[in-house]
Amino acid sequence: MPFGLVSAWNKRRRSKSQDQADPWVYKPVEFWQLEEDQTPQPTKRLHGSSVYTLKEMEEATCSFSDDNLLGKGGFGRVYRGTLRSGEVVAIKKMELPPFKEAEGEREFRVEVDILSRLDHPNLVSLIGYCADGKHRFLVYEYLPNGNLQDHLNGIREAKMHWPLRLKVALGAARGLAYLHSSSSVGIPIVHRDFKSTNVLLSEKFEAKISDFGLAKLMPEGQETFVTARVLGTFGYFDPEYTSTGKLTLQSDVYAFGVVLLELLTGRRAVDLNQGPMDQNLVLQVKHLLNDKKKLRKVIDPDMRRTSYTMDSIAMFANLASRCVRGESTERPSMVECIKELQLIIITNSKSLGMGMHSFKLM
Numbered sequence: 001m002p003f004g005l006v007s008a009w010n011k012r013r014r015s016k017s018q019d020q021a022d023p024w025v026y027k028p029v030e031f032w033q034l035e036e037d038q039t040p041q042p043t044k045r046l047h048g049s050s051v052y053t054l055k056e057m058e059e060a061t062c063s064f065s066d067d068n069l070l071g072k073g074g075f076g077r078v079y080r081g082t083l084r085s086g087e088v089v090a091i092k093k094m095e096l097p098p099f100k101e102a103e104g105e106r107e108f109r110v111e112v113d114i115l116s117r118l119d120h121p122n123l124v125s126l127i128g129y130c131a132d133g134k135h136r137f138l139v140y141e142y143l144p145n146g147n148l149q150d151h152l153n154g155i156r157e158a159k160m161h162w163p164l165r166l167k168v169a170l171g172a173a174r175g176l177a178y179l180h181s182s183s184s185v186g187i188p189i190v191h192r193d194f195k196s197t198n199v200l201l202s203e204k205f206e207a208k209i210s211d212f213g214l215a216k217l218m219p220e221g222q223e224t225f226v227t228a229r230v231l232g233t234f235g236y237f238d239p240e241y242t243s244t245g246k247l248t249l250q251s252d253v254y255a256f257g258v259v260l261l262e263l264l265t266g267r268r269a270v271d272l273n274q275g276p277m278d279q280n281l282v283l284q285v286k287h288l289l290n291d292k293k294k295l296r297k298v299i300d301p302d303m304r305r306t307s308y309t310m311d312s313i314a315m316f317a318n319l320a321s322r323c324v325r326g327e328s329t330e331r332p333s334m335v336e337c338i339k340e341l342q343l344i345i346i347t348n349s350k351s352l353g354m355g356m357h358s359f360k361l362m
Contacts, residue, residue: 050128107213122175171207257323266300
């Protein structure tokens with residue numbers, strides 16, 4: 001091996017061993033280097049993120065009172081908080097066992113790094129973060145209507161009628177299309193963990209994509225990233241990514257298709273309470289999506305019958321079925337999904353004689 005390569009390899013090995021010895025050494029966000037990403041990191045930042053102390057996080061949440069607990073995920077608990085400025089926010093507190101701390105640190109850095117570069121109405125806004133000692137917090141805009149899955153599965157009282165579901169689908173599609181377009185950072189981004197619990201809803205039910213800890217900046221000039229480690233959530237995995245390790249923008253499209261099926265059926269992507277053959281939503285309904293007669297069986301019964309037409313349902317089901325095709329090359333792009341969803345909204349609205357003032361189609 002040439003001397004230069006040996007020297008570089010030894011330097012990288014020493015650096016890696018130091019990081020593993022103390023993964024909690026804090027560096028300003030500008031100096032964070034994510035080892036998996038060999039692509040050049042854009043330095044332009046669209047908006048800054050505030051840095052908070054542990055004391056400020058405790059004050060904001062009343063010492064992490066259960067009264068302020070909004071939910072719990074793989075990263076930790078999420079609290080409703082009020083900053084000293086009076087702004088109401090959502091505060092995610094990292095709570096992981098010791099063997100997962102290094103992984104959590106990486107997800108924390110990715111989230112701050114990526115969201116500090118992005119600005120789009122269909123992505124959750126990062127207000128700031130806290131890296132005080134070993135404590136890690138992410139501070140987001142507060143979205144009062146929670147996540148999409150809670151509404152579809154009855155945890156929230158309000159039932160979502162069809163036009164509202166179409167509006168959420170369109171907003172989420174716009175958010176993913178923005179990530180894939182590379183317009184802000186110069187490199188396309190794969191979310192890699194798109195799912196209904198990561199679609200948050202504003203007071204007016206505008207969809208905002210959250211949780212960017214597993215996001216991947218694609219190698220410059222390439223549409224595929226090959227990895228031996230498949231990351232994401234069971235039920236939303238792109239089967240091609242799972243079998244080959246090839247991550248593409250179409251991996252997000254597959255997950256988007258699963259969320260479309262959740263919107264159509266009101267069922268979970270994976271329901272372990274069902275029998276072995278009915279636990280996976282895609283496998284359960286895929287063969288019914290292009291048959292209008294059979295399609296009626298899978299429509300969410302909680303949806304008002306007067307809120308949808310079968311033409312719009314059939315168009316929506318057809319789009320979902322193409323998004324979850326096994327071959328990534330056979331799936332539509334997110335830009336194509338946006339166009340089709342706009343047409344579905346118009347079709348449903350015209351047939352029901354509804355006004356279009358509540359939908360922003362352009």
